[in-house]
Amino acid sequence: MPRNNVFSKVERYYRDYGARAKELKAQGIKVIAYLCSLTPIEIITAAGFLPLRIRGDTREPITIGDTKLETIACPFLRSCFDVSLKGRYDFCDGLIIPHACDSITRTYSVWRYSIGITYSHFVNLPHKVSETSLKFFKAELTTFKNSLERFADKKISDEALAEAIDLNVENRKKVKALYQSRKSNPPPISGAEIGKILTAGMGLPVSESNELFDECLRQIKLKKEIPLKKRPRIMILGSCLDNVDLITFVEDAGADVVVDSLCMGTRDYWRDIGSVDDPMRAIALLYLNKMNCPRTYREKVGKKFREDAEARFGDIGLLINEFKVEGVILYVYRNCDPFGFEVPARKEYLSSLHIPVLYLEGEYSSGAIGHLKTRIKAFLELIG
Amino acid sequence: MTDIQNNAGRGRRRGHATRAATKIPYMVKSSIIDTLKAKEKGKILAYTFVYCCYDEIIRAMDIIPIWTENYSGVCGAKRDAERFLSRAESLGFSRSLCTYALCGIGFDQWREELGTMPQDAPWGGQMKPDLMLSSGQVICDPRYKWYQAVQQYMPDVPIYTVDLPWPVYEDDLDLPSVESYYIEYLKEELHGLVKFLEKHTGRKMNWDKLSELVDLTERTWNLIWETYELRRTVPTPMDTGDAMNTMVPILYMMGTQEGYDFFLELNKELKEKIKRKEGVISNEKFRLLWGGGLPPWFALGDFNYFNSKGAVFPVEVTYRVIEPINDLNIPNTNGPVERIAWRWLRYWTYWYKKAKSRPGSEPDVERLIQYIEDYRIDGVVVHLASSCRTAHLSLIWQLSQLKKIYKQIPCLFLESDMIDIKQYSKLHTRNMIDAFIEILESNKEKRGNC
Ligand code: SF4
Ligand code: SF4
Numbered sequence: 001m002p003r004n005n006v007f008s009k010v011e012r013y014y015r016d017y018g019a020r021a022k023e024l025k026a027q028g029i030k031v032i033a034y035l036c037s038l039t040p041i042e043i044i045t046a047a048g049f050l051p052l053r054i055r056g057d058t059r060e061p062i063t064i065g066d067t068k069l070e071t072i073a074c075p076f077l078r079s080c081f082d083v084s085l086k087g088r089y090d091f092c093d094g095l096i097i098p099h100a101c102d103s104i105t106r107t108y109s110v111w112r113y114s115i116g117i118t119y120s121h122f123v124n125l126p127h128k129v130s131e132t133s134l135k136f137f138k139a140e141l142t143t144f145k146n147s148l149e150r151f152a153d154k155k156i157s158d159e160a161l162a163e164a165i166d167l168n169v170e171n172r173k174k175v176k177a178l179y180q181s182r183k184s185n186p187p188p189i190s191g192a193e194i195g196k197i198l199t200a201g202m203g204l205p206v207s208e209s210n211e212l213f214d215e216c217l218r219q220i221k222l223k224k225e226i227p228l229k230k231r232p233r234i235m236i237l238g239s240c241l242d243n244v245d246l247i248t249f250v251e252d253a254g255a256d257v258v259v260d261s262l263c264m265g266t267r268d269y270w271r272d273i274g275s276v277d278d279p280m281r282a283i284a285l286l287y288l289n290k291m292n293c294p295r296t297y298r299e300k301v302g303k304k305f306r307e308d309a310e311a312r313f314g315d316i317g318l319l320i321n322e323f324k325v326e327g328v329i330l331y332v333y334r335n336c337d338p339f340g341f342e343v344p345a346r347k348e349y350l351s352s353l354h355i356p357v358l359y360l361e362g363e364y365s366s367g368a369i370g371h372l373k374t375r376i377k378a379f380l381e382l383i384g
Numbered sequence: 385m386t387d388i389q390n391n392a393g394r395g396r397r398r399g400h401a402t403r404a405a406t407k408i409p410y411m412v413k414s415s416i417i418d419t420l421k422a423k424e425k426g427k428i429l430a431y432t433f434v435y436c437c438y439d440e441i442i443r444a445m446d447i448i449p450i451w452t453e454n455y456s457g458v459c460g461a462k463r464d465a466e467r468f469l470s471r472a473e474s475l476g477f478s479r480s481l482c483t484y485a486l487c488g489i490g491f492d493q494w495r496e497e498l499g500t501m502p503q504d505a506p507w508g509g510q511m512k513p514d515l516m517l518s519s520g521q522v523i524c525d526p527r528y529k530w531y532q533a534v535q536q537y538m539p540d541v542p543i544y545t546v547d548l549p550w551p552v553y554e555d556d557l558d559l560p561s562v563e564s565y566y567i568e569y570l571k572e573e574l575h576g577l578v579k580f581l582e583k584h585t586g587r588k589m590n591w592d593k594l595s596e597l598v599d600l601t602e603r604t605w606n607l608i609w610e611t612y613e614l615r616r617t618v619p620t621p622m623d624t625g626d627a628m629n630t631m632v633p634i635l636y637m638m639g640t641q642e643g644y645d646f647f648l649e650l651n652k653e654l655k656e657k658i659k660r661k662e663g664v665i666s667n668e669k670f671r672l673l674w675g676g677g678l679p680p681w682f683a684l685g686d687f688n689y690f691n692s693k694g695a696v697f698p699v700e701v702t703y704r705v706i707e708p709i710n711d712l713n714i715p716n717t718n719g720p721v722e723r724i725a726w727r728w729l730r731y732w733t734y735w736y737k738k739a740k741s742r743p744g745s746e747p748d749v750e751r752l753i754q755y756i757e758d759y760r761i762d763g764v765v766v767h768l769a770s771s772c773r774t775a776h777l778s779l780i781w782q783l784s785q786l787k788k789i790y791k792q793i794p795c796l797f798l799e800s801d802m803i804d805i806k807q808y809s810k811l812h813t814r815n816m817i818d819a820f821i822e823i824l825e826s827n828k829e830k831r832g833n834c
Contacts, residue, residue, distance in 0.1 A: 011756045295525065338529060341533045
């Protein structure tokens with residue numbers, strides 16, 4: 001397929017997110033909407049459903065959502081809720097909400113009753129990483145599996161679970177390969193393009209997402225017109241970024257966003273499930289231990305802040321080295337407690353690596369990103 | 385921290401306080417002062433959170449708890465939180481985060497930088513702890529992020545995080561099928577805490593003492609329940625303005641004889657008041673339910689304002705964190721840790737059965753309905769504190785669901801913060817209260833005309 005075709009497909013799926021899910025729904029497939037990277041999608045897929053992550057919309061002003069939900073929730077969640085109330089996910093059959101952060105957990109009832117989806121389930125992730133928390137989480141995942149089985153009116157077989165795990169392992173590998181292409185300097189593909197590919201893939205059944213990623217990988221390899229000019233290599237660090245507004249903005253301002261530490265970015269895809277002898281345990285490990293999200297507490301390491309910071313943020317340092325990052329934009333939404341409480345620690349960690357960092361407090365609206373223009377430009381000038 | 389404490393600091397007392405409640409500020413002040421002297425006496429100090437369920441474990445190990453939310457509340461009530469909040473902001477913490485946490489972090493960082501208490505710190509300041517005990521899971525994110533953030537400024541203080549889960553309500557939740565693994569995890573977490581404390585104090589847990597303290601807590605819960613139920617009387621002998629004081633023994637003195645004795649005294653006092661038909665106000669016109677939200681500690685005078693308009697609050701959701709022990713059906717067990725685990729789980733799931741029996745209901749809504757019935761409530765007031773998501777998200781929904789599945793009842797939303805005074809407008813708040821009272825009055829007239 002010529003490059004333009006696959007990328008226009010990506011563009012279409014990015015803009016009209018959920019279109020494919022609607023088509024499949026018309027063919028009789030049940031679609032389960034979910035929030036957050038902590039929802040174990042393998043189990044949903046294994047039940048024969050299509051998991052569809054709920055996205056917000058930075059271009060849609062939050063209106064009715066704010067009449068039903070307090071504005072003290074994070075703006076990303078408020079946008080997701082607002083577009084859901086406006087019917088964007090009305091075609092979905094179920095809703096899964098994990099115990100992620102207060103904004104998500106505390107609004108579970110509001111979601112359940114307001115958006116008119118009859119089936120829902122809350123998955124209670126522990127906050128700690130330990131052998132006992134893993135045991136608890138595995139039991140909780142079994143409760144989740146049982147609930148899905150009741151809704152599907154059929155058992156989830158071990159084979160189906162194994163297949164769903166495999167497909168997602170493939171998916172993560174392909175995303176890693178997409179990221180690898182950005183190691184070259186200058187990178188053959190922009191950060192915004194990668195962001196769109198990932199988002200488009202997120203709205204598809206995992207098997208189709210794998211095909212889409214393969215096509216993209218092929219086209220990237222064939223790509224001839226690699227830009228000549230080297231530009232500052234930037235990493236975006238933050239929470240739930242499900243659009244490319246900020247990345248586009250940074251790239252238009254003269255830099256390359258070469259890597260990230262974001263949900264819907266490396267936080268989701270940089271995980272390796274490991275041994276799957278016990279599939280439910282493997283899934284529990286994947287979402288609890290292997291997802292480096294600040295909502296999961298990691299036991300303090302050492303007696304010096306530096307030692308603990310290394311244990312908590314070392315994965316970011318590795319990406320910085322691997323992708324030869326020259327500057328970091330730390331982008332955290334207002335009202336986001338898990339990330340907000342880590343801002344000074346993350347800044348200090350990055351400065352210990354001698355990496356310039358720009359902290360921006362986000363509002364989840366394309367207009368608000370425009371207001372950050374001057375600061376982003378000044379930061380890029382500083383890096384040179 | 386309470387308005388009485390605040391007013392005590394300024395030499396005033398809340399107009400309608402019970403005798404028992406007026407003692408609270410001195411109790412709080414002396415407990416804070418005790419923590420300042422504790423290290424000299426060889427005591428071990430631990431930062432911890434209210435509502436953590438393991439109070440008895442801390443007490444049985446003879447560790448002195450420092451309730452960090454309390455100290456932030458003290459700063460707020462003394463209208464002296466701003467300098468600590470802006471300090472936290474200057475360190476890079478967003479002002480939108482929990483202001484209790486921001487105030488605490490700002491204070492700690494400052495104290496560590498100075499090597500002494502910040503100048504004129506309210507009530508002498510907050511001591512550096514020997515240990516920090518976080519408690520994560522469903523309650524709130526700041527409860528494990530706060531101390532993790534603080535360790536940047538005092539990395540030598542060991543932290544233990546206790547996961548305290550309970551199953552979130554679902555219509556189709558089969559409670560018995562999940563309880564066993566919840567209890568298992570809770571027990572392991574609490575035993576983990578005991579091990580952590582033993583390791584860092586060099587002491588051994590005295591299990592008999594722990595059992596005694598668990599018994600004492602259970603008796604205290606029952607006594608609080610019985611005492612608060614006295615407030616059903618018309619006119620009510622005590623309102624929420626006082627309960628924002630009497631929360632102190634509930635939250636900070638559980639598992640102590642002092643806490644138990646306090647409620648004995650309050651119980652006696654309320655019974656005497658009832659006998660004398662003495663209410664919070666003599667012309668009780670409207671009975672209101674404080675339906676949720678942490679109070680603005682710097683503006684508790686607003687309760688007096690309600691009172692001046694003939695409105696009282698015989699009941700509140702906030703800080704009434706007990707249920708009658710016998711109704712929790714805690715299974716027979718001799719293990720104190722197991723008893724704590726069951727008490728915790730059954731407390732959180734107490735309203736689930738009721739919620740299930742009313743379509744469209746939820747435990748929080750069911751509790752509001754019960755209080756409205758039991759306490760003959762005319763209207764509901766909630767306070768939306770802007771920086772605390774956990775206690776305030778879903779209040780709009782709860783009240784609209786209440787009207788949908790139960791009855792139309794006037795509701796008032798007040799907005800500000802627990803301690804960030806910048807979020808508060810006295811004029812606006814009083815206007816809102818006035819308008820609400822007018823609605824209550826016209827409702828009453830309509831009822832009278834029927
Ligand atoms: S941005 Fe923060 S508060 Fe919002 S959903 Fe994500 S983790 Fe939760
Ligand atoms: S977020 Fe709310 S519940 Fe949690 S510590 Fe802050 S004030 Fe307390």
